[in-house]
Amino acid sequence: DAGITQSPRHKVTETGTPVTLRCHQTENHRYMYWYRQDPGHGLRLIHYSYGVKDTDKGEVSDGYSVSRSKTEDFLLTLESATSSQTSVYFCAISEGGRIAKNIQYFGAGTRLSVL
Amino acid sequence: GESVGLHLPTLSVQEGDNSIINCAYSNSASDYFIWYKQESGKGPQFIIDIRSNMDKRQGQRVTVLLNKTVKHLSLQIAATQPGDSAVYFCAEPDGGTSYGKLTFGQGTILTVHP
Incomplete structure (x- = not known):
């Protein structure tokens, strides 16, 4: 996965609790991105x-x-966290240019599952 | 557009057949395009890219064709194998913005039967 580590890989949490996901890269790339992927919506930034x-906002930054x-x-x-934030989250990197x-x-x- | 995992175009082939996956793009000014493969439970994986000044680019068992007249891309996979089963989607630069943002297609599900 191109020197990208996401942690945790799985998490179950309760509504109203704070959650932090980490993306770590070893490629020294300038740009980094967070996406969520849900049935019916594909990859959304x-x-x-x-x-x-x-940093800057993407199309689904609320919350x-x-x-x-x-x-x-x-x-x-x-x-x-809210139940609507139950999803699969992907980090991506690019060199830029x-x-x-x-x-x-x-x-x-x-x-991530929010119960 | 199509839904990831719901109502996505599907392509079912026999092992050894050639597969063709199509993608329509929206921005005639896009100067490159990227194909990704996403296996179940994994992140998208870069397969091949093509610049807009090219009509065709070949990789290992894959060929991408670009038709700028009709804003259409296709990914051809030769001698398809069960390990090629995945969702395939194309991507293009996000409408002239900087910071390397991409616009992703919703994808096509490829199923390869042994």
């Missing part, structure tokens, strides 16, 4: 980062926050 401390204090780590936090450097490489995913 939650947040992305274009450098340390530089999520992110932080990137180091090049290698990108954290996704659900401040107060022209053409092929924008290919995104994905982690193995985190399956």
Whole structure:
């Protein structure tokens, strides 16, 4: 998985609790992304980062926050988990730049269940 | 668009057959395209890409064809194997934005029967 580690791989939590998912990369790539994947919606971008401390919202950012204090780590936090946030979450990285450097490489995913 | 895992186009083939998976893209200004494979329970895996100044690109057992006139991509898999069973989807740059964002198609489910 292109030097990308997501943790945890599986998590079950209760509604209203905070949850943090971690993405760690060893490729020194500039860009990092968080997606969720649900039946009926495909891959949807939650947040992305274009450098340390530089982040921006994607199309489904409500209820999520992110932080990137180091090049290698990108954290996704659900401040107060809801059942609608039950999903599979993928982290992706890309080198950034022209053409092929924008290919995104994905982690193995985190399956989150909010009860 | 189609749903991942629900109402996705499906393609069922016999082992050894050739498979063709299609994708329509939306942005005529896109300068490259990417194909991904996603096996059950795994993250999407990069297969092959093609630049917009090319009509065809070949990899190992895979060929991607690009028809810019009708904004259509196809992924051809030769001598399909059971291990090729997966969801395949294409991606293109996200409408001229920077930061490497991509727009993903919903995908096609390929099932290979031994």
